[in-house]
Amino acid sequence: MKKYFFLLLCGVSFGAFAQNVAVPGSVKRAMDQIDTTTIRNHIAYLADDKLKGRKPGTEGYQLAVDYVINEFKKMGVAPGGDPGQYTQKLILRNTVVDNSQSKAFLSDQDGNIDSLVFGRDFLPYANPMAAQAKGEGKLVFVGYGVDIPGFYSDYENIDVKGKVVVMVAGVPDGIPASTLVSHFNSPGNKLNTAYEKGAFGAMLVYPMNSFPNPNPVIQSNVAVNPEMTVAYGRGFNGNLNFALTSNRSFLNRLFLNSGKSLQETLESIKSRKNASFEFPFSLTASYTNTFTEFESDNVIGLIPGSDPKLKSEYVVHSAHLDHVGIGRVENGDSIYNGAHDNASGVASLLEIARIYAKGNAKPKRSILIVMVTAEEMGLVGSAYFASNPTVPKSSIVGNVNTDMPTLIAPLLSVVPLGAEHSNIMGNVKFAADYLGLEIEDDPEPEQNRFVRSDQYSFVTNGIPALHIKYGNKTNIPGFDLDAFIKEWRAKYYHRAADGMDGIFDFAAAKTYVQLNFLISYSIAQSPNRPEWNPGDLFGIGDN
Incomplete structure (x- = not known):
């Protein structure tokens, strides 16, 4: 994957773009x-x-x-x-989560188990790479889940390898261009960054509202058939073992026994003060994905x-x-x-x-x-x-x-x-x-x-x-x-x-x-x- 660096938009150069280009x-x-x-x-x-x-x-x-x-x-x-x-043929895979088989629960250091409710506490991202998406890992809070070397990183001084990251939607203050804000706020970018950092799974939380898709009936994803180990698309491409979304209520629940203040933590990351830490919980998740495939084409002409x-x-x-x-x-x-x-x-x-x-x-x-x-x-x-x-x-x-x-x-x-x-x-x-x-x-x-x-x-x-x-x-x-x-x-x-x-x-x-x-x-x-x-x-x- 590409290693990203931060751009300070302090002087955009037009360069030698076409000074000698005329329109005949x-x-x-x-x-x-x-x-x-x-x-x-x-x-x-x-x-x-x-x-x-x-x-x-x-x-x-x-x-x-x-x-x-x-x-x-x-x-x-x-x-x-x-x-x-004239065509470039694609085999597209439509992935749909089987709601009845979707399970997740928290466990603490004493072995106590707290079941999560599908549609209330979590919704899964459809995984185009695995018919059965599942796993367990320690929960680690990583702020917005962004990594912008030279500017700000939620992954600084925190080890997420083999763990499940919890991150919130949004970006820190101070990013100087709407294009960069959009890029770092993209769920696909956040999940890809978590994968690059070695995370096993991820939970993306929307702290100011409910789920981005409040309809729990259909959780789906369309991607290219991942025969070459990559499912191309803008969103979750299945590189993590599993990925879930959640809401403010669940975030409150996590922070309740963490020894941290949720409000102070959100204020810190908004002002680019790293507040990443490990929760005293593990998360286990399991859900089934069903696949249907169909052909479609890009159409390409050459001059x-x-x-x-x-x-x-x-x-x-x-x-x-x-x-x-x-x-x-x-x-x-x-x-x-x-x-x-x-x-x-x-x-x-x-x-x-x-x-x-x-x-x-x-x-x-x-x-x-x-x-x-x-x-x-x-x-x-x-x-x-x-x-x-x-x-x-x-x-x-x-x-x-x-x-x-x-x-x-x-x-x-x-x-x-x-x-x-x-x-x-x-x-x-x-x-x-x-x-x-x-x-x-x-x-x-x-x-x-x-x-x-x-x-x-x-x-x-x-x-x-x-x-x-x-x-x-x-x-x-x-x-x-x-x-x-x-x-x-x-x-x-x-x-x-x-x-x-x-x-x-x-x-x-x-x-x-x-x-x-x-x-x-x-x-x-x-x-x-x-x-x-x-x-x-x-x-x-x-x-």
């Missing part, structure tokens, strides 16, 4: 000819009821795969998947580079092709069409592919257009591709991800999530300046958007990446775009209402396509590949 007349004409009717038609097909929400493993998702492949063929985009194919040397390097455009399928009935509709999430992103990439393939752009580096599966199931398709790409991993120089562009108002400013970690920010500035757009900081860091979309898979594999989100600038005096977007999202995000009859601003779609194209084009034309900022936590370690 042929490329400008291709950008000007971006067809909003074509974009609309792509969205309309992908969000049609006959695709039934494009859930991986269904006929509807296969229709989406076939559609993208057909569009690639019409453009003359070459196959970029498995040898000779070969024109430079004899640089064509062996690749810039990756990504967007997720899947959505959530059929859900509960809302206003007589149960098909969650995903017009904005993410048919609009796929449509954007198809138009970018057309500019490259038909617009005489002739990138020096090669371009991969990657439509990934199972994003809605935990970034599974992108996690697999970023770890097992169809080209040499070291040859991928950067990723430009497109997810739910939110094309509902004029696009006047943008938020390049992740770009601040590398000199790709210079490419963003180049493209934004060309189009007259402003660059903003993340207006909603509490949404943790950085770890919820596919660029995160590339970043955690050591590949500079970003995700362009909308900004809040508006040209309507007195109009609160931020409030409008929040109201819109509450109605449409992962709802049956997200269809073609919703709000779309196709002029904004054209600008969005131009921006993302220019970012990748400037990366492809630059003599130097993108570089992480000095000391950046994502750029240090093995890739």
Whole structure:
């Protein structure tokens, strides 16, 4: 696993990103000819009821795969998947916990046993690696369960090897960027860190609320079939023997006989004062996981580079092709069409592919257009591709991800999530300046958007990446775009209402396509590949 170091964002270098990159007349004409009717038609097909929400493993998702492949063929985009194919095949494993077989109990040094109640005291993380997840270990409190060398570590001066760590959701104060907050607050990152430190099992406690999934009926997990000993995905991948979640009530119970004050301990770790210690208890847990497997595909097109040397390097455009399928009935509709999430992103990439393939752009580096599966199931398709790409991993120089562009108002400013970690920010500035757009900081860091979309898979594999989100600038005096977007999202995000009859601003779609194209084009034309900022936590370690 990669060893992470802390980045102080005290000076982001744009570096030699593309000072000499110009936009030729042929490329400008291709950008000007971006067809909003074509974009609309792509969205309309992908969000049609006959695709039934494009859930991986269904006929509807296969229709989406076939559609993208057909569009690639019409453009003359070459196959970029498995040898000779447009697809990269994945075998996905859906893991579900058997609630009736889930047991856990505490035991103290005198042999007293205190049984825990499923659904009240604990819920298991589905383990895609073990039909029977079980084990016993001493309980060790490790604060937030974060390890940020040079800044703060909950694992300092505490041995967790062969033990069960107890950690709370959240992060300490002082982390200077929303992307880093999202990363260290991610349950997957916390559980992976515990594994790296030698822990046997883990319990992640949510001290300010109940369980993150308060429904004890289904505890499930989708990951790639772990035949190669790794279950790729954003969440728990089965490296620990078991993992559980719990709540404030259980944390109070643990601290009651620990000789420690829970409130003082939480205040200490919040202010970056290590408060790790061993509880006078052991935890035993056991639960059964059942597996079902199904096939799904990433869809990959290739635009070969024109430079004899640089064509062996690749810039990756990504967007997720899947959505959530059929859900509960809302206003007589149960098909969650995903017009904005993410048919609009796929449509954007198809138009970018057309500019490259038909617009005489002739990138020096090669371009991969990657439509990934199972994003809605935990970034599974992108996690697999970023770890097992169809080209040499070291040859991928950067990723430009497109997810739910939110094309509902004029696009006047943008938020390049992740770009601040590398000199790709210079490419963003180049493209934004060309189009007259402003660059903003993340207006909603509490949404943790950085770890919820596919660029995160590339970043955690050591590949500079970003995700362009909308900004809040508006040209309507007195109009609160931020409030409008929040109201819109509450109605449409992962709802049956997200269809073609919703709000779309196709002029904004054209600008969005131009921006993302220019970012990748400037990366492809630059003599130097993108570089992480000095000391950046994502750029240090093995890739």
